[in-house]
Amino acid sequence: xxxxxxxxxxxxxxxxxxxxxxxxxxxxxxxxxxxxxxxxxxxxxxxxxxxxxxxxxxxxxxxxxxxxxxxxxxxxxxxxxxxxxxxxxxxxxxxxxxxxxxxxxxxxxxxx
Amino acid sequence: xxxxxxxxxxxxxxxxxxxxxxxxxxxxxxxxxxxxxxxxxxxxxxxxxxxxxxxxxxxxxxxxxxxxxxxxxxxxxxxxxxxxxxxxxxxxxxxxxxxxxxxxxxxxxxxxxxxxxxxxxxxxxxxxxxxxxxxxxxxxxxxxxxxxxxxxxxxxxxxxxxxxxxxxxxxxxxxxxxxxxxxxxxxxxxxxxxxxxxxxxxxxxxxxxxxxxxxxxxxxxxxxxxxxxxxxxxxxxxxxxxxxxxxxxxxxxxxxxxxxxxxxxxxxxxxxxxxxxxxxxxxxxxxxxxxxxxxxxxxxxxxxxxxxxxxxxxxxxxxxxxxxxxxxxxxxxxxxxxxxxxxxxxxxxxxxxxxxxxxxxxxxxxxxxxxxxxxxxxxxxxxxxxxxxxxxxxxxxxxxxxxxxxxxxxxxxxxxxxxxxxxxxxxxxxxxxxxxxxxxx
Numbered sequence: 001x002x003x004x005x006x007x008x009x010x011x012x013x014x015x016x017x018x019x020x021x022x023x024x025x026x027x028x029x030x031x032x033x034x035x036x037x038x039x040x041x042x043x044x045x046x047x048x049x050x051x052x053x054x055x056x057x058x059x060x061x062x063x064x065x066x067x068x069x070x071x072x073x074x075x076x077x078x079x080x081x082x083x084x085x086x087x088x089x090x091x092x093x094x095x096x097x098x099x100x101x102x103x104x105x106x107x108x109x110x111x112x
Numbered sequence: 113x114x115x116x117x118x119x120x121x122x123x124x125x126x127x128x129x130x131x132x133x134x135x136x137x138x139x140x141x142x143x144x145x146x147x148x149x150x151x152x153x154x155x156x157x158x159x160x161x162x163x164x165x166x167x168x169x170x171x172x173x174x175x176x177x178x179x180x181x182x183x184x185x186x187x188x189x190x191x192x193x194x195x196x197x198x199x200x201x202x203x204x205x206x207x208x209x210x211x212x213x214x215x216x217x218x219x220x221x222x223x224x225x226x227x228x229x230x231x232x233x234x235x236x237x238x239x240x241x242x243x244x245x246x247x248x249x250x251x252x253x254x255x256x257x258x259x260x261x262x263x264x265x266x267x268x269x270x271x272x273x274x275x276x277x278x279x280x281x282x283x284x285x286x287x288x289x290x291x292x293x294x295x296x297x298x299x300x301x302x303x304x305x306x307x308x309x310x311x312x313x314x315x316x317x318x319x320x321x322x323x324x325x326x327x328x329x330x331x332x333x334x335x336x337x338x339x340x341x342x343x344x345x346x347x348x349x350x351x352x353x354x355x356x357x358x359x360x361x362x363x364x365x366x367x368x369x370x371x372x373x374x375x376x377x378x379x380x381x382x383x384x385x386x387x388x389x390x391x392x393x394x395x396x397x398x399x400x401x402x403x404x405x406x407x408x409x410x411x412x413x414x415x416x417x418x419x420x421x422x423x424x425x426x427x428x429x430x431x432x433x434x435x436x437x438x439x440x441x442x443x444x445x446x447x448x449x450x451x452x453x454x455x456x457x458x459x460x461x462x463x464x465x466x467x468x469x470x471x472x473x474x475x476x477x478x479x480x481x482x483x484x485x486x487x488x489x490x491x492x493x494x495x496x497x498x499x500x501x502x503x504x505x506x507x508x509x510x511x512x513x514x515x516x517x518x519x520x521x522x523x524x525x526x527x528x529x530x531x532x533x534x535x536x537x538x539x540x541x542x543x544x545x546x547x548x549x550x551x552x553x
Contacts, residue, residue: 044315045374047384047420047433051315 001096001109002070006061007033008081008089013059019080020063023073026112028063039087058089064096066109115203121214127344128219134335135226139166139233141328145387146237148321149380149432153515154241155317155525161236161248168249169229172256177228178221180261187273190265197221206270211343223339224268231260231288235492237432238296241306241314242512245520247505251495255295259491263287263484279480280453280462280473282351283340285395285445286484293439294485297430298492302500305429307512314431319379326383330359333390337397350457351397355390358397358409362389365413373417381417384437388416391441396449399461404452408445416441439485446481450474 008016013030020028034055041054065073074091082088101111143162147155169177176195184191185205193199200217207220232252236243266272267279267287274286281287306314316322337355341348366385367377392412393405400408419436423429430436450473453464463469499505511519518524 045376046315046378046380048370048374048417049310049314049420049424051313053313053315 001064001099001112002067003094003096004061004063004065004070004073004077004091005094006077006081006089006091007035007058008061008077009083009087010057010059012081012083013061015080016061016077019076020073023069023076025063025065025073028061030062031060033058033060037087037090056087064099064112066112115201115217116213117201117216119213120216121211121343123344124211124342125215125219127348128215128223128339128342131335131339132219132222132226134332135223135230135339136166136332138226138329138332138336139163139230141325141332142230142233143325144321145325145329145383146240146432148318148323148325149237149316150240151314151515152317152526153517153524155321155517156521156523157245157516158236158240160245160521161239161243162233164249165229165233165252168253169232169256170225172253173221173225173228177257177261178224180257181224181228181264182220182269185271187271187276188266189262190269204269208270215342220342223342224264227284227288227336228256228260228264231284231292232256232295234289234292234438235296235299235434238300238430238434239303240431241516242303242507243299244505244507247499247503250503251299251499251505254495254499255492258495259295259488260287260291263291263488266483267480274480274483277476277479278462279476280399280449281395281446281480282398283337283394285391285442286480289391289394289438289442290446290481290485291442291488293435293437293442294488295492296434297428297439298489299496300428300430301493302496303429303506305427306431307509309429309431310424316380319383322380322383326386329390330386333359333394337394341398347398347458347460350402353402354397354400354405355393357402358393358405358412359386359389361406361409362386362392362413362416363409365389365410366417367413369414369417384433385413385417388412388437388441391438392416392445392448394442395445396452398458399449399454400452401454401456404454404466408448408452411448412441412444415444443481443485446477447474450477 034057036054036056039056041052041056043050043052063073070093074093077091098107099111100107139162143159147158150158174197179192179194180190182190182204183194203212203217204220232255264287266274267281269275333355334352338348338352341351363382363385366381366388370381371377389409389412392408396408416437419440420433449464451464451466453462453469453473454467455461455463462473464473507519
């Protein structure tokens with residue numbers, strides 16, 4: 001199994017969710033996060049004084065899937081979240097040792 | 113002289129009592145105007161300093177400060193004749209015209225009190241994020257008695273020296289705004305800079321609060337300015353319309369500067385411009401025309417917006433720009449009477465330079481500004497310096513980092529954030545447990 005983690009622009013979260021639903025993904029977890037990449041932060045001006053905002057708000061999406069579904073999933077997220085402008089985000093994939101469904105105690109791919 | 117209660121002017125009395133209530137609401141309005149501009153860990157500290165003025169100043173007013181402002185016919189200072197609000201069957205010494213014979217003495221006490229409350233609240237803006245509560249309380253008590261009361265006597269009491277010289281200040285541009293602005297700079301000098309200023313992240317935590325506060329100020333200011341006619345008549349109506357007009361024009365003036373200088377017009381700028389306009393029209397509102405008010409507003413909005421850059425250049429951490437808005441705005445309004453003053457709407461006004469009047473009008477205005485600002489700045493500096501010697505006024509850098517709300521008041525403003533502030537997680541656990549049990553049964 002693989003854990004796919006994507007950090008994307010907040011307003012793209014609905015598009016990504018629909019893309020994953022059409023792939024038959026059963027569940028995902030999102031969280032509000034802050035950070036910066038090459039985009040760095042942005043500046044805000046209040047009464048003529050400039051403030052540099054280093055950490056930009058983003059949404060982090062986490063999905064666990066079967067090994068052979070990971071590639072397609074990554075492509076779907078990348079397509080749905082893309083605007084072509086700086087700050088679109090990152091996606092990474094790591095192996096997962098096991099998954100347990102809390103309600104039934106099932107383990108492995110059956111628990112997905 | 114004894115007041116004749118048999119001949120009360122009910123219209124004027126009713127308007128002044130209502131106007132007093134309008135002016136009171138400016139102080140909580142100011143609290144939100146300032147409170148939205150500080151960081152979330154200091155919002156209660158800021159609200160508290162403003163709200164607290166309604167407590168301390170009201171009590172002092174009854175005990176002694178009203179009397180120091182209005183209870184005597186000396187040129188420099190009142191007396192103790194009205195202390196504890198004794199002798200409330202007598203009108204203020206020197207206050208003898210027909211209007212004064214129509215409204216009971218306690219009406220004047222109530223109306224003037226509201227001005228005395230908001231004036232010290234105004235200077236708290238420069239001190240944001242770092243003034244310990246105890247020294248703030250002591251300073252404000254002393255300042256109300258030693259600075260506000262005498263200056264109010266000079267300008268508002270018919271026996272005060274600036275009033276007698278003929279200085280025009282319809283509703284307190286010098287007494288309230290230039291006075292508070294000068295004090296704000298003096299206190300900021302004694303307190304010193306905030307940790308991390310300039311350069312740190314001091315963004316406002318809640319700009320909607322700032323707009324809400326500015327709206328309440330605008331609303332209450334009709335009582336402040338139109339009420340200052342002390343009568344329900346045509347001049348009160350002129351003051352009302354001029355107040356709204358100048359405020360609207362200043363909102364535009366501030367935004368034009370922002371658009372040209374920073375590239376974007378901001379909501380904070382709209383709120384700030386409106387307040388700058390309210391400040392500038394305060395001394396002038398009963399003495400100028402609506403068209404004059406447009407000019408005064410545009411000038412005040414633009415100049416105050418530009419003046420916000422001064423504090424960074426001179427290195428004084430006037431946190432919320434009390435100097436740029438109230439000191440500069442109050443001075444501008446007082447001086448512009450020398451240009452835009454006209455007797456068209458008010459025979460008690462004077463013609464300024466643009467209406468064929470003499471330079472001496474501007475001269476008297478400049479003298480009133482100099483006297484008020486000079487006295488307020490020096491007296492405030494001395495009071496703050498002496499308090500600071502025996503009772504350190506500023507929070508330590510570590511305390512600043514934690515914030516006023518927790519350090520000074522043991523509270524936190526917001527409970528719905530998951531980052532700090534506490535009970536969010538336990539609420540979530542309790543409520544989901546209750547939902548589970550409800551489903552099971």
